[in-house]
Amino acid sequence: MDEKLLKPYDPKTTENRIYKLWEESGFFNPDNLPDDRKETFTIMMPPPNATGTLHMGHALFLTIEDIMIRYKRMRGFKTLWLPGTDHAAIATQSKVEKEIYKKEGKSRYDLGREELLKRIDEFVEKNKNIMTSQMRVMGASCDWSREAFTLDEKRNLAVNTIFKKMYDDGLIYRGNRIVNWDPKGQTTISDDEIVYEERNAKLYTFKYSKDFPISISTSRPETKIGDVAVAIHPDDKRYEQFVGKEYDVIFCGVPLHIKIIADKEVDPEFGTGALGVTPAHSIIDWEMADRHSLPRPQVINEYAKMSIGGENLLGKKTTEAREIIVSWLRSENLLEKEEEVKQNISTAERTGGIIEPLPKLQWFIDVNKPIKERDNKTLKDLMREPFEKEKIKIIPDYFSKTYFHWVENLRDWCISRQIWYGHRVPVWYRSTTLTAGKEEIYVGMKTPGNDNWKQDEDTLDTWFSSSLWTFSTLGWPEKTKDLETFHPTDVLETGYEILFFWVARMVLMSQYALGEIPFRKVFLHGTVRDIKGRKMSKSLNNGIDPLDIADKFGADAGRMALVVGTAPGTDSKISEDKIRGYKNFANKIWNITRFISDNVDENDFESSIQNKLTKEFYEIAEEITADMENYRFHLASEKIYQYVWHRFADEIIEESKKIIKNGGKKAEERKIALALIWAECLKILHPFMPFVTEEIWSMLPLKEKSLLMVEKWPS
RNA sequence: GCGCGGUUAGCUCAGUUGGUAGAGCGUGUCUUUGACGUAGACAAGGUCAUAGGUUCGAACCCUAUACCGCGCACCA
Numbered sequence: 058m059d060e061k062l063l064k065p066y067d068p069k070t071t072e073n074r075i076y077k078l079w080e081e082s083g084f085f086n087p088d089n090l091p092d093d094r095k096e097t098f099t100i101m102m103p104p105p106n107a108t109g110t111l112h113m114g115h116a117l118f119l120t121i122e123d124i125m126i127r128y129k130r131m132r133g134f135k136t137l138w139l140p141g142t143d144h145a146a147i148a149t150q151s152k153v154e155k156e157i158y159k160k161e162g163k164s165r166y167d168l169g170r171e172e173l174l175k176r177i178d179e180f181v182e183k184n185k186n187i188m189t190s191q192m193r194v195m196g197a198s199c200d201w202s203r204e205a206f207t208l209d210e211k212r213n214l215a216v217n218t219i220f221k222k223m224y225d226d227g228l229i230y231r232g233n234r235i236v237n238w239d240p241k242g243q244t245t246i247s248d249d250e251i252v253y254e255e256r257n258a259k260l261y262t263f264k265y266s267k268d269f270p271i272s273i274s275t276s277r278p279e280t281k282i283g284d285v286a287v288a289i290h291p292d293d294k295r296y297e298q299f300v301g302k303e304y305d306v307i308f309c310g311v312p313l314h315i316k317i318i319a320d321k322e323v324d325p326e327f328g329t330g331a332l333g334v335t336p337a338h339s340i341i342d343w344e345m346a347d348r349h350s351l352p353r354p355q356v357i358n359e360y361a362k363m364s365i366g367g368e369n370l371l372g373k374k375t376t377e378a379r380e381i382i383v384s385w386l387r388s389e390n391l392l393e394k395e396e397e398v399k400q401n402i403s404t405a406e407r408t409g410g411i412i413e414p415l416p417k418l419q420w421f422i423d424v425n426k427p428i429k430e431r432d433n434k435t436l437k438d439l440m441r442e443p444f445e446k447e448k449i450k451i452i453p454d455y456f457s458k459t460y461f462h463w464v465e466n467l468r469d470w471c472i473s474r475q476i477w478y479g480h481r482v483p484v485w486y487r488s489t490t491l492t493a494g495k496e497e498i499y500v501g502m503k504t505p506g507n508d509n510w511k512q513d514e515d516t517l518d519t520w521f522s523s524s525l526w527t528f529s530t531l532g533w534p535e536k537t538k539d540l541e542t543f544h545p546t547d548v549l550e551t552g553y554e555i556l557f558f559w560v561a562r563m564v565l566m567s568q569y570a571l572g573e574i575p576f577r578k579v580f581l582h583g584t585v586r587d588i589k590g591r592k593m594s595k596s597l598n599n600g601i602d603p604l605d606i607a608d609k610f611g612a613d614a615g616r617m618a619l620v621v622g623t624a625p626g627t628d629s630k631i632s633e634d635k636i637r638g639y640k641n642f643a644n645k646i647w648n649i650t651r652f653i654s655d656n657v658d659e660n661d662f663e664s665s666i667q668n669k670l671t672k673e674f675y676e677i678a679e680e681i682t683a684d685m686e687n688y689r690f691h692l693a694s695e696k697i698y699q700y701v702w703h704r705f706a707d708e709i710i711e712e713s714k715k716i717i718k719n720g721g722k723k724a725e726e727r728k729i730a731l732a733l734i735w736a737e738c739l740k741i742l743h744p745f746m747p748f749v750t751e752e753i754w755s756m757l758p759l760k761e762k763s764l765l766m767v768e769k770w771p772s
Numbered sequence: 773g774c775g776c777g778g779u780u781a782g783c784u785c786a787g788u789u790g791g792u793a794g795a796g797c798g799u800g801u802c803u804u805u806g807a808c809g810u811a812g813a814c815a816a817g818g819u820c821a822u823a824g825g826u827u828c829g830a831a832c833c834c835u836a837u838a839c840c841g842c843g844c845a846c847c848a
Contacts, residue, residue, distance in 0.1 A: 062807090065808085065810070066810095253847090258847085260847095260848085273848065274848055275848050276847075276848075277848085288848090323848085324846085324848085327846090327847090327848065328848060329848090331848085332848040333848065334848090335848090339848080341846095341848085342848085398847085399847090400847055401845095401846080401847055402847090403847090453777095455776065455777070456776085458775070458776065459775075459776060459842095459843060459844085462774090462775065462776090462843080462844065463843085463844075466844070466845075553842095553843095554843095556843095557843095588783095588784085590784095590841095621785095621786090621795090621796080622784085622785050622786050622795075622796080623785090623786095624785090624786075626777085627777085627778085627785095628841090628842095629784090629785085630784060630785085632784080632797090634784095634796090634797055634798090635784080635796070635797075637797095637810080638796060638797070638810095639796095640810070641808095641810040641811090642810090643810095644808070644810050645807090645808065645810080645811085647807090647808080648807045648808035648810095648811090649807065649808080650807080651807045651808075652807035652808085653807080680788095683788080684788080687788070689788065691785095691786070692786075692787085692788075695786070695795070695796090698795090698796095699795075703795095706807085706808085707812075707813095710807075711805095711812085714805085714806080714807095718806095
C-alpha cells in the first residue's frame with residue numbers, strides 16, 4: 058500500500074503535481090492522443106475578458122466544459138478544447154483608463170493613442186497569465202498549444218478579411234444614423250450593450266407656443282428645441298384637420314418650424330396622442346424623418362450638452378437645460394400638466410453612462426440585405442435557419458424562443474467604436490486635389506501606401522472579433538487542417554446572458570463566412586450566486602475566489618459543488634458548506650481506496666462480470682452514461698456520488714468485511730469484484746473530480762494502465 | 773404590453789418519456805465495529821403555490837389565478 062494513503066487526502070500537495078503530469082503527457086493536444094482516433098469532439102472555450110481574474114462563473118464553465126471534454130476523451134474521441142482570452146475592448150480600456158486616472162491623474166488624451174495602447178497591452182498580458190494559471194488550478198484539460206487571443210495577429214487577419222468580404226458584398230456600410238452614444242465612455246455602443254434602469258421621471262404636457270393648436274407630452278423638454286414636426290396617428294379624428302399644416306414658433310428663444318404629420322407609429326392613447334418629432338435624438342423619430350423627409354437638426358452634442366440655443370441654453374448640460382425650459386414654459390403659461398411616471402432609462406453596460414441617442418457617421422452591418430452567395434438569404438435568415446431546422450439545438454430548449462424573438466427584432470448592427478483598444482477599422486481615406494474634394498476610400502488588409510492615406514480612427518465592437526471565434530481559432534482564413542478537422546465544433550458552452558451578444562453572432566459569421574454552422578449544440582449555464590441569491594459583485598464584496606476554494610477545499614470539491622444539482626440554464630447558489638461536503642467526499646474516495654487496495658490480478662476481472670454486484674454497478678453506470686450523453690451532468694454527478702458513498706461504501710464494503718474475514722473462495726471473489734467496481738467508479742468520477750481520481754489511479758496495483766484521463770470509459 | 777422561467781422537507785435544490793416523493797446541509801438519538809469521526813446506524817420532517825380539467829393513475833400534461841425572477845418592447 059502506498060504510504061500516502063495512510064493520511065487523509067491532501068489536495069494541496071496533489072493537484073499541482075497531477076496537473077503537471079497531464080500537461081507533460083501531451084494528451085491535452087488531440088494530435089497526441091493514443092490510438093487512432095477518428096471522431097472529433099471540439100469545444101472552443103468562451104474567452105474570458107482580459108480585465109481581471111477569474112470568478113466563480115468562470116469556474117463553473119471551466120468545470121462543465123472540462124467534464125464534457127474529459128468524458129469524450131475517455132470515450133475515444135479526438136478531443137480539442139481550445140482556450141483563449143478576449144480583449145474586451147471597451148471594458149478593458151475603461152478599466153485601464155480609470156486606473157491611470159486614479160494613479161496619475163491623466164486621461165487617455167494626455168497619454169495619446171500609442172502610450173495608452175502600450176499600457177493596456179501590459180495590463181492584458183499580466184491578466185492573461187493570471188487567468189491561464191487559474192484555469193490550470195481548476196484542472197482544465199485544454200490544449201495550451203493552440204491558445205488564442207481575440208486581438209492577436211492571426212485573429213486580426215481573420216477580422217480584416219471578413220470585414221473586407223462583407224464590405225465588398227455590401228453588407229458593411231458607413232452611414233450617418235442615429236446611434237446609442239455613451240457620453241461617459243465617449244463611444245457608440247450596440248443595442249445589446251444597453252441596460253435599462255427604471256427611474257422616476259416627470260412627463261410634461263405643453264404647447265410650443267400660445268397659438269400652436271396641439272399639446273404634446275415629453276419627459277425630455279430639452280430635446281424639443283430640435284423638433285421639426287408633430288406626429289399624430291392617421292386615424293386620430295381629433296387632429297385630422299391639422300395634418301399637412303406648418304407652423305413657425307419661437308420655443309424658449311429658438312425658432313422652430315413645425316409640420317404636422319400623420320404616422321402610424323404614434324400611439325393615440327399615450328399623453329395627448331400627439332408626439333413632438335425630434336429626429337436627431339430619438340430612434341423612432343429618426344425613422345419618421347425618413348418617411349416624411351424631415352430635417353434632422355442636432356441640438357445635443359457628444360458630451361450631453363446643448364449645442365444650439367441662446368445664451369441661456371448653449372453649452373448647458375441636458376439636465377440643466379431641461380429645468381431652464383420647464384421654467385420658461387411655466388412663465389409663459391404653456392405648461393399644462395406635470396405628472397410622475399416610471400421610466401426606463403438606457404444606460405451603458407460598461408460605464409453606466411446615460412445613453413444619448415445621436416446621429417453619427419458609423420459603420421454598420423446590414424442584417425436585411427440578400428446575399429447572393431447564400432441563395433439570397435439575409436444575415437437574419439442565416440441566424441434563424443439552423444435553429445428552425447434543428448441543426449443547432451439549445452439546451453435547455455426553451456431558450457430557442459427567446460432567441461427567435463431577438464432575431465425578429467434585430468436592427469442593423471453598429472460595429473464601430475470610438476475607442477482605441479481593439480481591432481482598428483481596416484479602412485483608409487484620402488482626399489487629394491485629384492479626387493476633387495471627394496474622399497477616396499480603401500478597404501483592405503493593410504494601408505495602400507504612405508501618400509496621404511489615413512486609417513479610420515475607430516475600432517470594432519469587441520463582439521465582431523468574438524463572433525469569428527469558432528473558426529478564427531482554427532486558422533481561418535487559411536485553409537488549415539485544423540479547420541477541416543474540427544469545424545463545425547460540437548458544443549458551445551456559455552452563459553445564457555450572452556445568447557445574443559455572442560451565440561447569435563457566431564452563427565451569423567460562421568454561416569456567412571464558411572457557409573456552415575459554428576456548433577451543433579449550445580449548452581447554457583446559469584449564474585452562480587451567493588448564498589442569499591445575489592449576484593457576486595465587487596461592490597457587494599460577496600464574491601468567492603475559485604483559487605481560495607481550491608486552496609481550502611481542493612479544486613475537485615469546488616467542481617463537484619458547482620455541478621451537482623445545477624440544471625442547465627438555471628442559476629445556482631454556492632456556499633462553503635456545500636463545497637466542504639465534497640471535500641469530505643474526496644476524502645471518502647481516498648479511504649475507500651485504502652480498504653480496496655489489496656493486490657488483485659486484473660486478469661480475474663473477467664470472472665467477475667457476472668457477479669451480482671458488478672451487474673448492479675454496470676446498470677447504474679449505464680444510466681450515468683445516458684445522463685452524460687444528454688448533458689445531464691447535474692444528475693450524473695449526483696448518481697455516482699450516491700452510489701460511491703451510500704451504496705458502495707456504506708453497504709457493499711460493510712457487508713464485505715464479514716465475507717472477507719471468513720476467507721475462502723467467496724472472499725477471493727468478493728475482493729475481485731470490489732477491485733473491479735472500484736476501478737470503474739474512479740473512471741466515472743474522473744471527469745468530475747479529475748485530481749483525486751488520477752492520484753488514486755496512479756497508486757492502484759494494476760499492471761496495464763496509462764493515465765486515468767485516457768482510460769476507457771466503462772460501458 | 774409581449775414572451776420565458778420558477779413556486780417540492782427548516783435551508784439550498786434535484787426529480788430524464790405521468791406509475792408508492794429524493795439528495796445535500798441542518799436537527800434528534802445511538803455507535804471509540806479493524807477504510808474513513810472529514811465517519812457509521814437509525815429517526816423526525818412534504819395536502820409538490822392555489823383552483824379546476826384530462827387519465828386507471830398527475831410534482832410531471834391542459835386551463836385559469838396568485839406571487840417571485842428574467843428577457844424584449846415601449847419609454848412622446
